[in-house]
Amino acid sequence: MTLDTIRSCYSEMFQAEKKVADYILKHPEEVVELNIAELAKRSETSDATVIRMCRHVGYSGFYQMKISLASELLGKQKKDVQSEQGSLKEFFDKVSRDIREAAEKMDQDIVKRCVNLLAEAETVYLIAWGNTGEIAADFAHRLTRLGIKSFVSDVPEYAIRSVGLSGKRDVMVAISHSGEAIHVIQALRLAREIGMETILITDTRQSDAAREAGYVLCTES
Known part of the structure; x- marks a missing residue:
């Protein structure tokens, strides 16, 4: 699961990456509605840092991570x-x-x-x-x-x-x-x-x- 993976990799992240991870963990529903620039701004980092954090937890980029996160959240609230x-x-x-x-x-x-x-x-x-x-x-x-x-x-x-x-x-x-x-x-x-x-x-x-x-x-x- 995306959130669990972020938590398990958290201690290995650089400080800037942790700021991105913190924001995702605190606001997962909001993050799936953001683009990369918006997440960078809200976590007070940069686009490059967001990408590095996503790669650190095993994704090829931000949008792959976001799709996985959206799928995880969907499991908690199925829609017809x-x-x-x-x-x-x-x-x-x-x-x-x-x-x-x-x-x-x-x-x-x-x-x-x-x-x-x-x-x-x-x-x-x-x-x-x-x-x-x-x-x-x-x-x-x-x-x-x-x-x-x-x-x-x-x-x-x-x-x-x-x-x-x-x-x-x-x-x-x-x-x-x-x-x-x-x-x-x-x-x-x-x-x-x-x-x-x-x-x-x-x-x-x-x-x-x-x-x-x-x-x-x-x-x-």
């Missing part, structure tokens, strides 16, 4: 996925705001269909890298809190290989501003060949990724 479809809708609105603060530009009928797909998915694969990778990681831990199994990786090759092991009951959500990110296109193409439902969140309808996706949530006018 079907009753949480409103929360899924709210999350799509949040994602669109993160991309361009333009939720009202999305086709709401398509949003509803995507919400239903996510609620019924066996596993949701989040595909995004670069400056959209943080959005995907945030998406993953929110889905976990709703009881929906998700997968996200900041290593494109590993993520695409994992998609190759998925099934038709899984759903892919890809995020790309331009819709031309090569790894996103490759992942969408592979998912389509497998028979997965695919959702693309993007800034433009005219792109190679949009042509590969089953559903396109577009923030352009």
Whole structure:
């Protein structure tokens, strides 16, 4: 468990790392809602210190730790996925705001269909890298809190290989501003060949990724 691991490694941490650990242990529910910069500010440390602390306890980075922590907290308070479809809708609105603060530009009928797909998915694969990778990681831990199994990786090759092991009951959500990110296109193409439902969140309808996706949530006018 994440919190127990932090406690067991605490004595081996540097003083600055302990400040991060202290904040996580005291405010775990708050931490799963923060990004790395916010946690660094509240623990009076730095982004680099947060990352070092996470690696010290066995995670590759902050967002992997946060997803694990969210899963742990979920075990203490299970939620009914079907009753949480409103929360899924709210999350799509949040994602669109993160991309361009333009939720009202999305086709709401398509949003509803995507919400239903996510609620019924066996596993949701989040595909995004670069400056959209943080959005995907945030998406993953929110889905976990709703009881929906998700997968996200900041290593494109590993993520695409994992998609190759998925099934038709899984759903892919890809995020790309331009819709031309090569790894996103490759992942969408592979998912389509497998028979997965695919959702693309993007800034433009005219792109190679949009042509590969089953559903396109577009923030352009």
